[in-house]
Amino acid sequence: MDPHCVWTYSNYRLISDLKDEFEDEFDFEILPGGMWMDKHGIRGGKAIKDFLLPDIIRLNEFSDAGISKAYIDLIQDSTYLLKSDIASQAIVAVKTLFPERSFEFAHSLMRKQFEEGSRYDIEKTYIE
Numbered sequence: 001m002d003p004h005c006v007w008t009y010s011n012y013r014l015i016s017d018l019k020d021e022f023e024d025e026f027d028f029e030i031l032p033g034g035m036w037m038d039k040h041g042i043r044g045g046k047a048i049k050d051f052l053l054p055d056i057i058r059l060n061e062f063s064d065a066g067i068s069k070a071y072i073d074l075i076q077d078s079t080y081l082l083k084s085d086i087a088s089q090a091i092v093a094v095k096t097l098f099p100e101r102s103f104e105f106a107h108s109l110m111r112k113q114f115e116e117g118s119r120y121d122i123e124k125t126y127i128e
Contacts, residue, residue, distance in 0.1 A: 034084020
């Protein structure tokens with residue numbers, strides 16, 4: 001999963017329901033990664049907003065994801081470098097220390113970005 005992926009975030013409820021229903025039969029594990037790692041981050045701006053907006057509209061229509069205007073404002077911010085590695089590393093750290101909380105943490109982290117417009121590149125996002 002990619003912490004920046006609107007599709008991953010929008011499908012959390014489905015994944016969580018499957019995990020709850022089949023947790024006695026299968027081992028579920030978060031495997032974070034990302035499209036935008038290291039120097040391959042994407043700078044916020046009009047281009048990335050125009051690329052993601054059709055998906056955001058569609059996902060908000062058929063899911064309860066609630067991808068917000070705050071997120072759309074965030075991805076238009078040219079000072080924001082969308083990179084998956086920092087958030088992925090945080091998810092791996094929680095998964096290593098508290099494996100039973102990894103799904104909850106990953107969803108909480110993505111909710112901060114997609115609903116509240118929090119940035120993955122500042123420490124405050126991970127502390128709250």
